[in-house]
Amino acid sequence: MTRSFLPQCVVALLTLVAGPLAPTWAQLPNTQLQSVRPAGGKIGEKVTVSITGKDLDDVASLRFSHPGIVASQATRAPKKGETGPQVVANQFEIAIAPDVPTGIYEVRAIGRFGTSPPRSFLVSPHTQELEKEGNDDIASAMPLARDVVMNGRSDRGGDVDFYRISAGKGERLFIECVAEQIDSQLDPILSIHDADGRLLHECRDTFRHDAFLDFTAPKEGDYWVKVSDIVYDGNVEHFYQLRVHQDPHLDFVFPPAATPGTKAKMRLYGRNLPGGTPSGIKINGREIEQLDVTIDIPKRPAADGRIDADQFKRLGILVSPPNDATDGFAYRLPLKFNVSNPVFIGFATEPVVAENEPNNDAAKAQPIKIPSEVAGRFAPAGDRDWYSFEAKKGEVIELDVISQRTGIATDPFLVVQQMLPDGKVKDLAEVDNLWDANTVRRLNQETRNFGGFAFNTQTDDAVHELKVPADGTYRVMVRDLYYTARNEGGAVYRLAVRKPRPNFRLVALSHYPEDLFPMNRKRYQWVPLLRRGGTEEIDVLVYRWDGFDGDVELSLEGLPEGVTCSKAVCRKGEMSAPIILTASKEAKKWDGPIRVVGRALVDGKKVEKEADYGTVIWFGQNTHWGCRARYTPELLLSVREEDSPLRVDLGEGTVWKVAPGEKIKIPAKLVRQGKFDGAVQLLASAMPPNMSSKVVTIGKGKDSAEVEVTVGKNALLGTHHFFFEAKADTPYEKNPVLEDDDKAKKKKKTKPVSVRTPTTMVTLVVEKPEPKEAAKKK
DSSP: OOOBOOTTBOOOOSOOTTOOOOTTOEEOOOOEEEEEESSEEETTSEEEEEEEEESOTTOOEEEESSTTEEEEEEEEOOOTTOOSOEEEEEEEEEEEOTTOOSEEEEEEEEETTEEOOOEEEEEESSEEEEOOSOOOSGGGOEEOOTTEEEEEEOOSTTOEEEEEEEEOTTOEEEEEEEOGGGTOOOOEEEEEEOTTOOEEEEEOOSBTTBEEEEEEOSSSEEEEEEEEETTOOOSTTOEEEEEEEOSOEEEEEESSEEOTTSEEEEEEEEESOTTOEEEEEEETTEEEEEEEEEEEOOOOSOTTOOOOHHHHHHHTTOOOOOSGGGOEEEEOOBOSSOBOOOEEEEEOSSOEEEOOSOOOSGGGOEEOOSSEEEEEEOOSTTOOEEEEEEEOTTOEEEEEEESGGGTOOOOEEEEEEEEOTTSOEEEEEEEOSSOOHHHHHHHHHHTTOSSOOSBOOOOSOOEEEEEOOSSEEEEEEEEETTTTTOOOTTOEEEEEEEOOOOEEEEEEEEOOOGGGOSTTOOOOOOOOEEEETOEEEEEEEEEEETTOOOOEEEEEESOOTTEEEOOEEEOTTOOEEEEEEEEOTTOOOEEEEEEEEEEEEETTEEEEEEOEEEEEEEOOBTTTBOOEEEEESOEEEEEEEEEOSEEEEESTTOEEEEOTTOEEEEEEEEEEOTTOOSOEEEEEESOOTTEEEOOEEEOTTOOEEEEEEEEOTTOOSEEEEEEEEEEEEEEEOSSOOOTTOHHHHHHOOOEEEEEEEEOOOEEEEEOOOOOHHHHHHO
8 A cells, every 4th residue: 555644643753751741840931722702693683702821821813714803802891990991811802893704713812922722613604692500400491592503611520511492292303512623622412301390302422522312392381301421421622512403404415525616416314404305315313304505616726725713614624534535515505594504515536326225235236437536424334335447457446435434433354356357256345444553663663653642644444555566356245343233324535546647745743752651640732832042843744645755845835024933844754743843042923824835846847835724632641531633724832022042053053964773962052041051851752763873961051062863874865954852941930020020029939840842953864885995095
């Protein structure tokens, strides 16, 4: 298999292995945004929100991903002795323009310590209401009106929330709880009860980990909706939005993909569809409807294939191997005063062919041509779909099943067979997940994966490269590994059968050191923040497929004055590369987006691509939950006029040359700033394959050392870029007091913090040694 995605991509490089910090010590502050309450607003209206987080000092603005959503600081009337309106800390008035479409947008807080990672903000045409705590049982349930978005929260462990709704006999209601889709930690269980407390219906994980309940009232009266976390966990990060409605609801679309830039006839499947007819398909025991529509399929947003804003609305929480198979857009059924929930429609990479039943056994395999993209469904229970095609000896055929990557809870399995001339059948491959053990092991080594998974891109989809052994007929069987227990109509898939197309995609995001991931350590995430005279790292993950294995040159665009970046190349066989940012001593305060661009030769042609961007939403704790990350529309950088405690210049800006099998010593110079005079450890990070180095310590009061790099005999010839990670414990004053404020200075305590910062980048050229005779002549 030459297609190499990056499973469980470690943004955690080999750094900081000297052990976890003492619990009382902290890290340099970065603005953290945990929650926005309420987590959305009504189109054309204003809403007051409160934010929670860490290091929210001097947060005076919020940045939204849509220009029609604007925030201003909330104020209150002045008290005695105060003049004019007074700012309310961590509260903002959000104005949503009338032309902002329904959808999920991003919000970030900007303060003294930079820009925060994003949280989602859901804009809709519905009135917003806040849950009032104390609704822990049926007797104290809050009333919930139709089409009102209730912003609730599981405030503490064991918290449950009850709401009272009314319904007529036989009335059908949809009850929807959104949590994961808006960056919440809540994994909701949604249930409905009668007046006697009897459970009538319960659901979870309808779409990813969010819940949708289709309820028909058995009699007229009041009913009680209960929301709780699956493990009864709770805090300010366990928020949700709950709505009871009768709007049309889309479950899936078929075919799930169409050719970009065309008008496509497609069939929507869902509930309460205007003009819909019975489909004969059931989901959770309820028959859904079907509606035939013609949809204008947009063109691809850009030649470089980046995820665009519409795709982000649907795929924002999807973390999967980025490739053209998961490009697409969010479609909502237009309604008179509203739009439906979205469904994802993919951009087909080949001509679309619909599955033609019956093809459940090998003798009835459906013939297809190369290239083509088959649209099928894993239904009914026990379904196996067979396809056949003709191929010539020496051809390479890519077989790619696309299902779980688009958010569907499936686990595709692929079988490939060769039809022999004597009528016998030869099994060529059985493929479960995309990753086999050897692939995982190799990529883990190359990306220095030591257990801290920041950007997990593992998928249950099956991909196989078939090297055709002889002219003839070949068969492919596709099934879902849940096939014996599942009988759901929405388990759709795409099977792409095509020739290889070498290419690559990039994902860039903040660097997350490995020792932020020990057992049960609190989650921590950030946006790159440069302090004067300091450095920061951005990791670029390179996803290669269909045989592309060339160098990718990386660069940053849009940097502010006073900020520079290192050269970076992701060499052959490597899956990631770092870029080091450096701020001068004169750098000015700045917040804004920057771009990561990669350039490479692919099949002899120059290819330039802007990276997609990723962000960690929640770091996991190994004994409770996994790390969760997603895509984000932009990569932001903050610069602050505060001195970095230290910087280590490695290599003096010289190009160092060495031969395979040799060792080289590279000088390191420590620049101390402020009150820091302690020791600094230098640990090898982002070292190229077949190179290594030991930990080096620059002692207390010292300012220089040498690091020794061992270059293996099998090291790749050519130019390499790498750096070391500098680790130190330093005193830090978060909010320094004025020099003449003696009373404040006495109260002020300087706390120790752990500083983790990359050194400047080293350029090392590995070249063949000169022949001995030539060396003697010299």
